[in-house]
Amino acid sequence: MTSLQGEGEWCPIYKWGQKARTVYVTIFVPCLDEERVSVSISSKAIEFRAFRIASFAGGKTAERNYRLSLQLREPISQASSNYFLRHDHVRLELAKLTPQSWRSLQAAHVPRNPNERPDFDHMGDDDDDDEDEDDRPSRLPSSRSNSACRSPGSRPGRGVSVSLRIFSDALKAIGMQAWDLPPIAICFVYVLLCPFSKVEESFNLQATHDLMYHGLSFASYDHHEFPGVVPRTFLGALVVSLLSAPMVKPPELLGASKYTAQLTVRCVLGLLSCAALLKVQRATRRQFGANAARAFVLLTCVQFHWLFYASRTLPNTFGGILCSLATACWLDADVTGAVRLLTVAVVIFRFELLLLLGPLCVLFLARGQIGIAPLILNGIATGVLSLLLTVLVDSMLWRRPLWPEGAVFYANTVLNMSAEYGASPFYWYFTSALPRALLIGLPLAAASLYLVPRARQFVLVPLAFVAVYSLLPHKELRFVLYVVPPLNVAAAAALARLHVQLPSLKAKASTSRVSAVLGRALLCAALLASFLLSMGFLRAASLNYPGAHALLALHRLEAKAPKPYVHIGVDAAMSGVSRFLEQPRPWRYSKEEGLDASEYGRFSHLLTHASATVPGFVELHTEVGFVGLSISPPFFRTEPKVKVLKRKRERYSAAAETSRDFNF
Numbered sequence: 001m002t003s004l005q006g007e008g009e010w011c012p013i014y015k016w017g018q019k020a021r022t023v024y025v026t027i028f029v030p031c032l033d034e035e036r037v038s039v040s041i042s043s044k045a046i047e048f049r050a051f052r053i054a055s056f057a058g059g060k061t062a063e064r065n066y067r068l069s070l071q072l073r074e075p076i077s078q079a080s081s082n083y084f085l086r087h088d089h090v091r092l093e094l095a096k097l098t099p100q101s102w103r104s105l106q107a108a109h110v111p112r113n114p115n116e117r118p119d120f121d122h123m124g125d126d127d128d129d130d131e132d133e134d135d136r137p138s139r140l141p142s143s144r145s146n147s148a149c150r151s152p153g154s155r156p157g158r159g160v161s162v163s164l165r166i167f168s169d170a171l172k173a174i175g176m177q178a179w180d181l182p183p184i185a186i187c188f189v190y191v192l193l194c195p196f197s198k199v200e201e202s203f204n205l206q207a208t209h210d211l212m213y214h215g216l217s218f219a220s221y222d223h224h225e226f227p228g229v230v231p232r233t234f235l236g237a238l239v240v241s242l243l244s245a246p247m248v249k250p251p252e253l254l255g256a257s258k259y260t261a262q263l264t265v266r267c268v269l270g271l272l273s274c275a276a277l278l279k280v281q282r283a284t285r286r287q288f289g290a291n292a293a294r295a296f297v298l299l300t301c302v303q304f305h306w307l308f309y310a311s312r313t314l315p316n317t318f319g320g321i322l323c324s325l326a327t328a329c330w331l332d333a334d335v336t337g338a339v340r341l342l343t344v345a346v347v348i349f350r351f352e353l354l355l356l357l358g359p360l361c362v363l364f365l366a367r368g369q370i371g372i373a374p375l376i377l378n379g380i381a382t383g384v385l386s387l388l389l390t391v392l393v394d395s396m397l398w399r400r401p402l403w404p405e406g407a408v409f410y411a412n413t414v415l416n417m418s419a420e421y422g423a424s425p426f427y428w429y430f431t432s433a434l435p436r437a438l439l440i441g442l443p444l445a446a447a448s449l450y451l452v453p454r455a456r457q458f459v460l461v462p463l464a465f466v467a468v469y470s471l472l473p474h475k476e477l478r479f480v481l482y483v484v485p486p487l488n489v490a491a492a493a494a495l496a497r498l499h500v501q502l503p504s505l506k507a508k509a510s511t512s513r514v515s516a517v518l519g520r521a522l523l524c525a526a527l528l529a530s531f532l533l534s535m536g537f538l539r540a541a542s543l544n545y546p547g548a549h550a551l552l553a554l555h556r557l558e559a560k561a562p563k564p565y566v567h568i569g570v571d572a573a574m575s576g577v578s579r580f581l582e583q584p585r586p587w588r589y590s591k592e593e594g595l596d597a598s599e600y601g602r603f604s605h606l607l608t609h610a611s612a613t614v615p616g617f618v619e620l621h622t623e624v625g626f627v628g629l630s631i632s633p634p635f636f637r638t639e640p641k642v643k644v645l646k647r648k649r650e651r652y653s654a655a656a657e658t659s660r661d662f663n664f
Contacts, residue, residue: 009067012050013115016105017122023076023094023102024122029066030088035454039083039090040333041286046070046092071107074098079175079282082290095172179297180278187270187307194541195263196548196576197313200478203228204313207237208265209258209579212245218397222579226591230411233348233390233404234397236318244268262580270311276324277310280485283331288455288493291500296492299444302527304534305437305477306484308541316478319349323356323482330360330458331489335370340382347386351409352472356465356482363461413472423473429466433477436537437484439530444491451497455490462486498523539636543626546641548576550607550623554644555583557620558605565604567592572607572642575625604647610640617645 014027029050040047048068053061072094080095096102105116171177197205206222211234214220247268248261277300285293300306309317322345329337342357361379364370387403395402412418424432435442448455462483469480502519503512550572558564565588568577573591582589590603600606600614608614610622625641 015117015119017119020099025092027090043075184274191266196545199574201313203232204237208241211241230408231404258580266311273310276321279328283328291496292492295495299441302530304537319345343382344386355468359461359464418474424475426470440526441491444494445487448490448494452493455493458486458490545576546623546625547572550642553621567603569608571609606645610643620644620646
């Protein structure tokens with residue numbers, strides 16, 4: 001088979017039109033293959049590329065590379081813009097920032113492209129919300145549609161429609177869409193139902209508290225007395241505290257407790273995580289279409305762990321925010337942005353993300369999306385700046401020269417200290433962590449390898465990261481949550497493809513109608529099953545904070561106690577107690593460890609292990625915690641975890657006045 005001589009890059013024919021809020025651009029290229037089409041939408045430009053092999057009479061073929069670069073006349077909303085791929089054309093829907101008419105598609109200084117045509121189907125001031133306007137039958141105007149001829153009650157749905165339109169416009173004004181709300185709402189619900197923290201979250205939560213309430217009084221910071229096993233960076237806590245402080249002070253002036261501040265901090269962090277996730281959702285919309293973007297939101301909402309951890313003050317959460325932003329850049333072929341964001345995450349928050357950055361760089365190099373020299377230069381420059389930032393800030397707050405994440409990497413990898421907290425087999429992430437984190441998303445991500453070849457990279461690169469990371473013996477689900485967004489992108493693309501391939505509910509053949517109903521029912525049942533499992537995870541998680549509940553019970557039961565002085569034991573401190581839960585004077589608190597039984601006499605109350613008995617104290621309250629599941633009611637088994645003890649009536653020691661405690 002012979003080939004014709006290539007003719008360089010071809011400029012396709014395209015047409016454009018506009019409505020009040022949208023510009024429509026349709027680019028015509030025959031026999032399009034989604035794997036060979038690239039569309040990049042920025043606020044001021046459009047870049048379209050496509051490749052196809054044209055066939056001619058006599059068995060001859062020729063390679064055709066198509067390219068169209070447009071410099072737009074006015075800036076557009078990149079987040080709200082989208083494109084749709086068809087067999088013989090690509091249609092772009094560009095959301096205007098201001099509802100004004102464009103005199104031309106491109107900037108005034110750009111000559112008119114000879115292949116540009118007007119789109120007479122999209123002219124006028126009215127915008128249609130339908131996603132595929134070409135497939136919608138038009139409706140002729142009727143005199144009966146004149147609102148002046150209708151009685152006030154003739155259109156009962158008009159008020160609701162107007163309210164929804166106002167709500168939609170309000171969301172657009174702040175750069176949001178209706179589909180942005182469910183993940184944020186679910187994240188906030190998780191905060192309200194599980195507002196407390198476990199021991200692994202304690203450093204960043206206490207650091208946020210100290211930055212907000214102690215400011216420059218570094219000597220009062222909690223980490224000087226309780227530094228933890230390894231040092232952590234303050235940078236994440238610093239950002240959250242700066243964003244939370246303006247929302248915390250007004251309620252406190254009205255008498256709100258610091259517990260309200262903890263809820264605010266958690267919600268702010270959850271909002272940051274969801275904002276990064278919605279960047280991924282918008283990029284998914286641009287690359288795989290609106291149905292895939294909606295499927296991405298649905299999958300995220302019926303999964304538990306990502307949204308649950310989104311508001312938790314963990315280094316993994318801060319690193320996960322940067323990973324989500326990098327995933328959005330990856331989707332949009334912004335190689336430099338993805339590399340820079342992951343480099344910052346590696347140096348400051350989680351060094352193991354180097355195992356994700358590595359395969360991703362190999363992919364970019366193999367595809368020719370970046371050269372070796374620019375890759376190395378970007379990585380080194382970003383890494384050095386990130387290192388300087390963390391060393392300067394953290395050395396000041398830790399009061400010694402320190403690179404926190406370097407110290408963590410040395411402790412967990414070289415010294416293998418993490419193995420002291422338990423070891424799991426190599427396959428644990430694949431057989432336990434990922435199935436629980438992804439639920440229905442896992443088989444859909446696997447199906448995308450066949451259904452959506454263009455999404456394979458979003459499965460193979462994350463799985464490569466998990467496989468290499470599995471070599472470390474200590475494993476926790478939160479260590480691999482970074483891969484959930486890219487795997488959900490692939491799963492969403494597969495779910496959208498499955499939905500499109502189902503027969504129409506209005507099909508003439510009865511077998512097709514049955515297949516349509518059963519297929520849709522099966523997809524809905526799978527999503528519902530995932531949601532119900534997530535609710536089970538939520539119930540179990542809500543029972544995991546007996547220490548916090550015990551402290552709140554103590555405050556409630558002993559609200560009028562004179563000069564209460566509370567010792568917080570290890571079990572309570574590890575299961576929800578934080579400095580945000582403490583009351584102002586006359587309440588005082590201590591977390592001293594290694595005390596003899598005789599030294600407890602200076603305290604008025606103790607939070608201790610449920611089985612502990614201390615001479616001179618009586619039991620005031622016992623709090624239970626989650627221990628496992630049961631096949632018979634109650635399905636969530638609990639047992640006593642933390643006990644609240646009260647000093648007998650005799651006076652407690654005056655030594656309490658000079659002992660170490662938390663002063664406010």
